[in-house]
Amino acid sequence: MSVSTAALDPSVCAPLPVLGQDVTVPLVTGGEVTYAALDYAASAPALQRVWDDVAAYAPYYGSVHRGAGYLSQLSTDLFENSRRTVAEFLGCRPEDQVVFTRSTTDSLNLLAAAIPANCQVFVYETEHHASLLPWRDAQVTYLDAPRTPGQAVETLERALADRDPYGPALVCVTGASNVTGELWPVKELAAAAHAHGARIVLDAAQLAPHYPVDIAELDVDWVAFSGHKLYAPFGSGVLAGRADWLQAAEPYLAGGGASRRVARRADGGVDVDWHTTAARHEAGSPNVIGVYSIASACKALTEAGFDNLVARERELVSRVREGLAEVPEVQVLSLFGDDAPRVGVISFVVRGWNSSHFAAALSAEYGIGVRDGLFCAHPLVRTLLGSDPQDPGECGAPEAEPGERSLNAIRVSFGAGTPDEHIDRFLRAVTELVREGAQWKYRTEDGRCVPDRGEAAQV
Secondary structure (H helix, E strand, O other), rough: OOOOOOOOHHHHOOOOOOOOOOOOOOOOOEEEEEEEEEEOOOOOOOOOHHHHHHHHHHHHHHOOOOOHHHHHHHHHHHHHHHHHHHHOOOOOOOOEEEEEOOHHHHHHHHHHOOOOOEEEEEEEEEOOOOHHOOOOEEEEEEEEEEEHHHHHHHHHHHHHOOOOOOOEEEEEEEEEEEOEEOOOOOHHHHHHHHOOOEEEEEEEOOOOOOOOOOHHHHHOEEEEEEEHHHHOOOOOEEEEEHHHHHHHHHOOOOOOOOOEEEEEOOOOOEEEEOOOOOHHHOOOOOOOOOOOOOOHHHHHHHHOOOOHHHHHHHHHHHHHHHHHHHHOEEOOOOOOOOOEEEOOEEEEEEEEOOOOHHHHHHHHHEEEEEEOOOOOOOOHHHHOOOEEEOOOOOOOOOOOOOOOOOOEEEEEEEEOOEEEEEEEEHHHHHHHHHHOOOEEEEEEEEEEEEEEEEEEEOO
């Protein structure tokens, strides 16, 4: 995942145009402000290029793999060309398959349904729930959170050395943490897995929008990611990689498109001949618009140049971290330390503040959208906060009242479409809220902290 940053042209490093960049939102204190979308790690805004491509195609929408009409043929070509675009974007090997799914979660559940019997799965407690939870029918070993990249590799090597060497094994690891943004040593982990006869799947949901992902270079067996984090918000995802386990498994969904031939038997049953291509796991009418939007995003990011995108994001990350460091009450969460390379995802807590209260004030008083909670990575956030695994606290639904301590964190995340002004406003807002307090009163309603419409705070 090395990226050169030499000889950068500042004009090329401008934010990419995204939808919603001119949307204004009301402030509880009066007036309106342009919305600062700083929750990219949950769903990134769609690139304007993606939206324009989809809008141009929409009048020609037709059923994929189903019809003889011109629009159906055109849509089928578009769908399969999108598959090739994604394969090129990911650096797929000639024998790899690209399967279209609904999301990263769907992709990893598909793979979980396809792993061989008696497969041993190794997954760090630091994973997002999408990669922590799907392995319900496997023998799962949960690995403790490492505190350095080297420790991550050592922990995996020890665990693999103790496994049954004759059975299948799979390692699941994130490329970039959805909590800390830190990059994981994917290539080294892949080498460790393969040295012990195991395979590895990369959760690239937070990596692919920020860094180039090359399956062949990283030597991983599969990659999973979501379109809605890659600036393509139409409910599509990708599982790409080795075909053998996918071909040997029963179809993820049984139905039209996955079957090549269905015939009645003399005993009244049916015989089914399933596809061996990616179609085996793509039953039903596919989401051609969602798939095309992913391909469009892949092209847009490639054409913009990851060198430029990565360099600009590094500048934003440095600016945010340096700004937060100037506020003593702010504690930034990290596994690997301050020097660890990371993408534009930063989580923190503020001493004396309930995290939901702080996030609500950022939204209501400054028009800034961040996320608070446990980010669907409960074990990791609790480890980073030093709380007991049994302590209360839910993903995005804290129970503490404003002013009370909460067992959650605040996450700010950004990417290719983030203007400098959004970062500047965020840092100013954090400083003002900590030093001066909120201008408005807040209360808990349905598990969320919201402005009390009755009156402003006494400041």
